[in-house]
Amino acid sequence: MSELVIREDRDGCATLTLNRPEKLNALTIALFQQLDAHVEAIRSDPGIGVVVLRGGGKCFSAGHDLADIYEGEEPPEPNLQSLVIQKLADLPQPVITAVHGHCYTGGLELALVGDIIVASENAKFADTHARWALTPVWGISQRLPRRVGLPKAKEMMFTCRTIEGPEAAEIGLANMCVPDAQFEDQIQALTAQILENSWFSHRANKKLLLETDGMSMQAGLAYESYNTEGGGPDAYERMARFTKK
Incomplete structure (x- = not known):
């Protein structure tokens, strides 16, 4: 083929x-x-x-x-x-x-x-x-x-x-x-x-956007609060690089 x-x-x-x-x-x-x-x-x-x-x-x-x-x-x-x-x-x-x-x-x-x-x-x-x-x-x-x-x-x-x-x-x-x-x-x-930018954040952000699509603002905000994935494995490394500039 x-x-x-x-x-x-x-x-x-x-x-x-x-x-x-x-x-x-x-x-x-x-x-x-x-x-x-x-x-x-x-x-x-x-x-x-x-x-x-x-x-x-x-x-x-x-x-x-x-x-x-x-x-x-x-x-x-x-x-x-x-x-x-x-x-x-x-x-x-x-x-x-x-x-x-x-x-x-x-x-x-x-x-x-x-x-x-x-x-x-x-x-x-x-x-x-x-x-x-x-x-x-x-x-x-x-x-x-x-x-x-x-x-x-x-x-x-x-x-x-x-x-x-x-x-x-x-x-x-x-x-x-x-x-x-x-x-x-x-x-x-x-x-x-x-x-x-952080691949962890991209995946987590896209997941939130897809899962809350069509929700009311109130429902979407609640979903984000309870389902956010927080910081990624490279968060502190990224912040450390910024603070050392």
Whole structure:
């Protein structure tokens, strides 16, 4: 089987690259199976502090492979794709989605797992389910409104309009939009900045954010008070380095 998702590790960062460039990284069952294997391996890898998800070639992903749908794809288990997407979202490490070029429908559903989404200026986001008389099953009806708000999510889903990189940053779909020429440097700088801080804190903070999502303020504050993990094993070392400056 060809390598449909490539994992590259460097200095604590695991980069997962969708690798069907000749098909604009259209998403197939085989690709999701390989992505699942990588996610499972990364979850328990203490040497990984941050994950970058991106597409190889001209774009992030043109979306679910329509040829697969038309031919009657049969996942080895029900809801395989949505389960893999949820596993990726639930990774204990911070996840950065790096989006350039097309990021349509299923590709957008996959990109939304990012704790941080970085868009290049040439990025193009769209939800085109309605264009094909389809409805979501991979999570976009829940994740998109939580990023951009319900009115904007409705607009995107009803119009199937393309949102380009600068607008994506304006509406909160992307955390930032970066000039194409600076895209690679920005991804590297962002991962380095995250890795420089406590990996213990990143995991604990992400866990708190995920577990309290949807709670009322009062319930969330109480949960934080009783479930915080406190200081990490490197807390005193970090404070000692600061006080000795």
